[in-house]
Amino acid sequence: MTNYLKFFYTLLFVVLLGTASAFAADTEKESESPIDIMGTVADHDYFTFFGKKLYLPRLFLWENDLGELQFSTYSSTKKAIASGEFVDIDHVITPVTGHMVIDFSLTSHLIYFWFGLGALALLVMFAGSRYKKGIGSDTAPRGAIQNLFEIFYEFIRDEVAKPNLGDKYRTYVPYLFTMFMSIAFMNSFGLLPWAATATADITVTAVLAIFTFLVTQFSGTKDHWQHVFWFPGVPLGVKFLMIPVELIGLFTKPFALAIRLFANMMSGKIMIIAILGLIFIFNEMYGTVAAYSVSVLSVAMTSILYVLKLFVALLQAYIFTLLSAVFIGMAAEEHEHDHEHDDHIHAEPSV
Numbered sequence: 373m374t375n376y377l378k379f380f381y382t383l384l385f386v387v388l389l390g391t392a393s394a395f396a397a398d399t400e401k402e403s404e405s406p407i408d409i410m411g412t413v414a415d416h417d418y419f420t421f422f423g424k425k426l427y428l429p430r431l432f433l434w435e436n437d438l439g440e441l442q443f444s445t446y447s448s449t450k451k452a453i454a455s456g457e458f459v460d461i462d463h464v465i466t467p468v469t470g471h472m473v474i475d476f477s478l479t480s481h482l483i484y485f486w487f488g489l490g491a492l493a494l495l496v497m498f499a500g501s502r503y504k505k506g507i508g509s510d511t512a513p514r515g516a517i518q519n520l521f522e523i524f525y526e527f528i529r530d531e532v533a534k535p536n537l538g539d540k541y542r543t544y545v546p547y548l549f550t551m552f553m554s555i556a557f558m559n560s561f562g563l564l565p566w567a568a569t570a571t572a573d574i575t576v577t578a579v580l581a582i583f584t585f586l587v588t589q590f591s592g593t594k595d596h597w598q599h600v601f602w603f604p605g606v607p608l609g610v611k612f613l614m615i616p617v618e619l620i621g622l623f624t625k626p627f628a629l630a631i632r633l634f635a636n637m638m639s640g641k642i643m644i645i646a647i648l649g650l651i652f653i654f655n656e657m658y659g660t661v662a663a664y665s666v667s668v669l670s671v672a673m674t675s676i677l678y679v680l681k682l683f684v685a686l687l688q689a690y691i692f693t694l695l696s697a698v699f700i701g702m703a704a705e706e707h708e709h710d711h712e713h714d715d716h717i718h719a720e721p722s723v
């Protein structure tokens with residue numbers, strides 16, 4: 373146990389040192405302010421690795437003044453602007469003539485979205501190869517990676533899928549496990565000092581929520597759609613009032629999923645940067661002595677936040693997956709109605 377604690381503290385020290393170094397490298401280039409929180413957490417056209425910026429390709433589908441569609445590719449934003457066909461207006465690349473149709477460019481959040489899916493694919497392929505050899509099926513699982521795979525898979529199957537999906541749980545376990553692990557990987561990658569948190573981008577969480585929305589609606593039974601368009605057991609007038617309410621409910625559920633994950637991951641990133649940023653703010657305002665003094669408190673608080681954020685990274689993946697299972701289960705459930713209360717049946721007056 374002592375060796376594990378030593379390893380954890382060493383790793384935490386390296387991460388905090390890397391975070392401060394990476395943050396200092398960015399703030400040194402800011403002449404107007406010693407700290408740019410939103411600029412640090414925003415999506416970028418470059419990929420940062422140990423303080424080195426690797427600019428990503430820009431791919432544009434745009435329409436010129438003659439109405440002709442053109443597809444242009446450049447190795448970086450600077451190359452696109454240097455071509456004379458595009459200009460940077462408030463950090464948005466637009467054509468000099470015509471208008472942008474779709475920007476297919478790679479971004480830092482997209483790269484880490486792919487990293488999350490890639491890590492999940494490697495984990496599944498590794499576990500699959502072990503099971504094919506009989507390790508984990510004929511014998512007990514061996515190795516930390518396979519044991520972690522089994523822990524997470526059985527947790528999603530037994531604690532998330534079965535209670536919410538009943539007998540249909542086997543159909544949805546692969547989807548729920550994929551959703552949980554991919555979000556957990558993306559959240560965890562955001563803890564690296566040079567990395568971006570893909571789930572701190574509303575477009576990423578919206579795509580994940582849309583997948584849950586589609587799975588939910590395609591899993592909906594006839595009874596589910598009856599509850600949406602012709603709610604049983606209520607008077608006729610109330611049925612017409614329930615239709616817009618139920619339709620709105622179909623979209624508010626995935627909307628809440630997207631916003632909850634995005635807000636939690638974005639706020640955690642901002643909080644860490646803001647607390648570490650106090651060092652540079654105090655250095656700018658009061659000098660080196662004040663910066664060293666406040667650094668003790670900043671680093672201590674950031675250490676606690678890193679441990680908490682690792683827990684939140686797994687917690688938010690669990691919450692997203694659990695709510696997805698709940699929504700799918702509600703749509704796939706067969707309801708039993710009390711027909712005595714159906715508006716087509718009227719009770720006889722008592723004598």
